[in-house]
Amino acid sequence: MASQAVTKLANSPHYDIVLMDIQMPIMDGYEATQEIRKQGHKDLIICGLSANAMKEDHEKAKEMGMNEYITKPVKHKNLEDLMQKYLGSNTV
Template identity: 35%
Template sequence: MVDLLQAAGLQVDTADNGRQALEMALRTPYALILMDVQMPGLDGLAATRQIREHLGNAVPIVAMTANAFAEDRAVCLDAGMNDHLSKPVEPQRLFDTLRRWLEKAPAPG
Protein backbone atom coordinates (compact mmCIF):
# COMPACT_ATOMS: atom_id res chain seq x y z
CA MET A 1 0.00 0.00 0.00
CA VAL A 2 2.79 2.42 0.91
CA ASP A 3 4.56 1.79 -2.41
CA LEU A 4 1.32 2.35 -4.32
CA LEU A 5 0.64 5.65 -2.57
CA GLN A 6 4.21 6.88 -2.95
CA ALA A 7 4.21 5.93 -6.65
CA ALA A 8 1.18 8.22 -7.01
CA GLY A 9 3.24 11.07 -5.55
CA LEU A 10 1.73 11.07 -2.07
CA GLN A 11 3.80 11.55 1.08
CA VAL A 12 3.19 8.63 3.44
CA ASP A 13 3.90 8.17 7.13
CA THR A 14 3.16 4.85 8.82
CA ALA A 15 2.35 3.86 12.39
CA ASP A 16 3.01 0.46 13.92
CA ASN A 17 0.06 0.63 16.30
CA GLY A 18 -2.93 2.73 17.26
CA ARG A 19 -1.16 4.63 20.04
CA GLN A 20 1.54 5.73 17.60
CA ALA A 21 -1.10 6.69 15.01
CA LEU A 22 -2.82 8.87 17.62
CA GLU A 23 0.43 10.55 18.65
CA MET A 24 1.36 11.21 15.02
CA ALA A 25 -2.08 12.67 14.25
CA LEU A 26 -1.81 15.03 17.21
CA ARG A 27 1.67 16.24 16.16
CA THR A 28 1.27 16.47 12.39
CA PRO A 29 -1.46 18.26 10.38
CA TYR A 30 -2.27 15.44 7.95
CA ALA A 31 -4.49 16.01 4.94
CA LEU A 32 -5.99 12.52 5.38
CA ILE A 33 -5.51 9.47 7.59
CA LEU A 34 -5.87 5.90 6.33
CA MET A 35 -6.62 4.01 9.54
CA ASP A 36 -6.20 0.27 9.84
CA VAL A 37 -9.01 -0.89 12.10
CA GLN A 38 -7.15 -3.86 13.60
CA MET A 39 -3.90 -2.54 15.04
CA PRO A 40 -2.12 -3.82 18.13
CA GLY A 41 -2.67 -2.10 21.45
CA LEU A 42 -5.03 0.77 20.74
CA ASP A 43 -7.13 -0.33 17.75
CA GLY A 44 -8.07 1.96 14.87
CA LEU A 45 -11.57 2.58 16.20
CA ALA A 46 -10.29 3.77 19.58
CA ALA A 47 -7.51 5.80 17.94
CA THR A 48 -10.10 7.49 15.72
CA ARG A 49 -12.33 8.33 18.67
CA GLN A 50 -9.39 9.94 20.46
CA ILE A 51 -8.31 11.86 17.34
CA ARG A 52 -11.86 13.19 17.05
CA GLU A 53 -11.84 14.20 20.75
CA HIS A 54 -8.68 16.26 20.23
CA LEU A 55 -8.99 17.49 16.63
CA GLY A 56 -12.69 17.34 15.86
CA ASN A 57 -13.39 16.71 12.19
CA ALA A 58 -10.33 18.60 10.96
CA VAL A 59 -8.90 15.61 9.10
CA PRO A 60 -10.73 12.96 7.07
CA ILE A 61 -10.15 9.43 8.38
CA VAL A 62 -10.72 6.48 6.04
CA ALA A 63 -10.95 2.99 7.52
CA MET A 64 -8.99 0.17 5.95
CA THR A 65 -10.14 -3.23 7.12
CA ALA A 66 -10.65 -6.82 6.07
CA ASN A 67 -14.20 -6.53 7.43
CA ALA A 68 -16.45 -5.77 4.48
CA PHE A 69 -19.98 -6.13 5.85
CA ALA A 70 -22.39 -3.20 6.17
CA GLU A 71 -22.32 -3.47 9.97
CA ASP A 72 -18.50 -3.21 9.91
CA ARG A 73 -18.78 -0.02 7.89
CA ALA A 74 -21.36 1.32 10.35
CA VAL A 75 -19.03 0.65 13.31
CA CYS A 76 -16.26 2.59 11.57
CA LEU A 77 -18.52 5.53 10.78
CA ASP A 78 -19.90 5.51 14.34
CA ALA A 79 -16.32 5.73 15.65
CA GLY A 80 -15.86 8.95 13.65
CA MET A 81 -14.33 7.70 10.42
CA ASN A 82 -15.48 9.38 7.22
CA ASP A 83 -15.32 6.39 4.90
CA HIS A 84 -14.51 2.68 4.73
CA LEU A 85 -12.35 0.64 2.35
CA SER A 86 -12.32 -3.14 2.64
CA LYS A 87 -9.18 -5.16 1.92
CA PRO A 88 -7.91 -6.14 -0.47
CA VAL A 89 -8.27 -2.60 -1.75
CA GLU A 90 -8.48 -2.15 -5.50
CA PRO A 91 -6.09 0.68 -6.48
CA GLN A 92 -8.70 2.60 -8.48
CA ARG A 93 -11.19 2.49 -5.61
CA LEU A 94 -8.47 3.63 -3.21
CA PHE A 95 -7.51 6.60 -5.39
CA ASP A 96 -11.14 7.55 -6.04
CA THR A 97 -11.79 7.56 -2.29
CA LEU A 98 -8.64 9.53 -1.51
CA ARG A 99 -9.41 12.08 -4.23
CA ARG A 100 -12.96 12.57 -2.94
CA TRP A 101 -11.83 13.26 0.65
CA LEU A 102 -8.71 15.23 -0.21
CA GLU A 103 -10.77 17.58 -2.38
CA LYS A 104 -13.04 18.26 0.61
CA ALA A 105 -10.26 18.66 3.18
CA PRO A 106 -8.83 22.05 4.08
CA ALA A 107 -5.12 22.46 3.35
CA PRO A 108 -3.06 21.20 6.30
CA GLY A 109 -1.07 23.67 8.35
Protein backbone atom coordinates in the same frame (compact mmCIF):
# COMPACT_ATOMS: atom_id res chain seq x y z
CA MET B 1 0.09 0.98 15.58
CA ALA B 2 -2.97 3.07 16.18
CA SER B 3 -1.48 4.66 19.28
CA GLN B 4 1.37 5.94 17.10
CA ALA B 5 -1.15 7.57 14.75
CA VAL B 6 -2.70 9.41 17.70
CA THR B 7 0.73 10.59 18.85
CA LYS B 8 1.79 11.70 15.37
CA LEU B 9 -1.34 13.76 14.94
CA ALA B 10 -0.90 15.34 18.36
CA ASN B 11 2.70 16.31 17.52
CA SER B 12 2.19 17.32 13.89
CA PRO B 13 -1.46 17.86 12.96
CA HIS B 14 -0.81 18.70 9.31
CA TYR B 15 -2.20 15.63 7.58
CA ASP B 16 -4.84 15.68 4.85
CA ILE B 17 -6.10 12.12 5.27
CA VAL B 18 -5.48 9.14 7.54
CA LEU B 19 -5.80 5.52 6.41
CA MET B 20 -6.59 3.75 9.68
CA ASP B 21 -6.26 -0.01 10.00
CA ILE B 22 -9.06 -1.32 12.17
CA GLN B 23 -7.36 -4.33 13.76
CA MET B 24 -4.16 -3.39 15.56
CA PRO B 25 -2.69 -4.37 18.92
CA ILE B 26 -2.91 -2.17 22.03
CA MET B 27 -5.34 0.36 20.49
CA ASP B 28 -7.56 -0.58 17.55
CA GLY B 29 -8.49 1.77 14.75
CA TYR B 30 -11.87 2.58 16.27
CA GLU B 31 -10.30 3.66 19.57
CA ALA B 32 -7.63 5.65 17.76
CA THR B 33 -10.24 7.43 15.66
CA GLN B 34 -12.24 8.36 18.73
CA GLU B 35 -9.11 9.68 20.44
CA ILE B 36 -8.13 11.70 17.35
CA ARG B 37 -11.62 13.23 17.26
CA LYS B 38 -11.41 14.03 21.00
CA GLN B 39 -8.15 15.89 20.31
CA GLY B 40 -10.13 18.26 18.12
CA HIS B 41 -9.40 16.88 14.65
CA LYS B 42 -13.04 17.08 13.60
CA ASP B 43 -12.36 17.89 9.93
CA LEU B 44 -9.56 15.38 9.36
CA ILE B 45 -10.57 12.66 6.90
CA ILE B 46 -10.16 9.21 8.45
CA CYS B 47 -10.70 6.13 6.31
CA GLY B 48 -10.92 2.77 8.04
CA LEU B 49 -9.22 -0.24 6.43
CA SER B 50 -10.25 -3.78 7.23
CA ALA B 51 -10.76 -7.21 5.71
CA ASN B 52 -14.25 -7.21 7.26
CA ALA B 53 -16.76 -6.31 4.58
CA MET B 54 -20.12 -6.63 6.29
CA LYS B 55 -22.58 -3.72 6.29
CA GLU B 56 -22.32 -3.60 10.09
CA ASP B 57 -18.56 -2.99 9.82
CA HIS B 58 -19.15 0.05 7.59
CA GLU B 59 -21.81 1.35 9.97
CA LYS B 60 -19.58 0.92 13.03
CA ALA B 61 -16.77 2.83 11.30
CA LYS B 62 -19.13 5.78 10.73
CA GLU B 63 -20.40 5.60 14.32
CA MET B 64 -16.82 5.69 15.62
CA GLY B 65 -16.05 8.85 13.65
CA MET B 66 -14.54 7.55 10.41
CA ASN B 67 -15.49 9.30 7.19
CA GLU B 68 -15.00 6.29 4.95
CA TYR B 69 -14.30 2.56 5.09
CA ILE B 70 -12.43 0.48 2.53
CA THR B 71 -12.06 -3.28 2.60
CA LYS B 72 -8.75 -5.05 2.13
CA PRO B 73 -7.18 -5.98 -0.09
CA VAL B 74 -7.39 -2.36 -1.20
CA LYS B 75 -8.16 -1.93 -4.87
CA HIS B 76 -6.28 0.83 -6.65
CA LYS B 77 -9.51 2.29 -8.03
CA ASN B 78 -11.11 2.51 -4.56
CA LEU B 79 -8.09 4.33 -3.16
CA GLU B 80 -7.95 6.63 -6.18
CA ASP B 81 -11.67 7.45 -5.82
CA LEU B 82 -11.17 8.20 -2.12
CA MET B 83 -8.28 10.57 -2.82
CA GLN B 84 -10.20 12.34 -5.57
CA LYS B 85 -13.28 12.71 -3.39
CA TYR B 86 -11.45 14.37 -0.51
CA LEU B 87 -8.27 15.82 -1.97
CA GLY B 88 -9.34 16.76 -5.48
CA SER B 89 -8.47 15.45 -8.91
CA ASN B 90 -5.03 17.10 -8.95
CA THR B 91 -3.71 14.69 -6.32
CA VAL B 92 -4.07 11.46 -8.27
